[in-house]
Amino acid sequence: MVKMKGLSRGFVWWPNIDKDTEGAVRNCEECQELANNPACAPLHRWEYPSFPWQRLHIDFAGPVQGKMLMVVIDAHSKWPEIFLLKKLLARYTICLPAWDSLTKLYQTVHI
DSSP states (O other): OHHHHHHHHHHOOOTTHHHHHHHHHHTOHHHHHTSOOOOOOOOOOOOOOSSTTSSEEEEEEEEETTEEEEEEEETTTOOEEEEEESSSOHHHHHTOHHHHHHHTTOSSOOO
């Protein structure tokens, strides 16, 4: 609709042209059929991991009492591991003391 209003204002003008253009578009059946309706993306289901620590879900939460939380959940067992971070910076995320012990459990590490 924005594009159509811009085009119409480029060729003609009258008071309330935007309002009239919006009304014309809303009442036009062909315009509604051709409206920009993006197709729905197909759902992708993750395969269930064969064993623990094969796939992890990692997210950040917070701030909680001034600290950030890094939440790591094993997709197989649903086991949560939660790490306190001073700040949400890469150096605090990668250099966690417990991170080394967790990476030994992973099938493959991708950072």
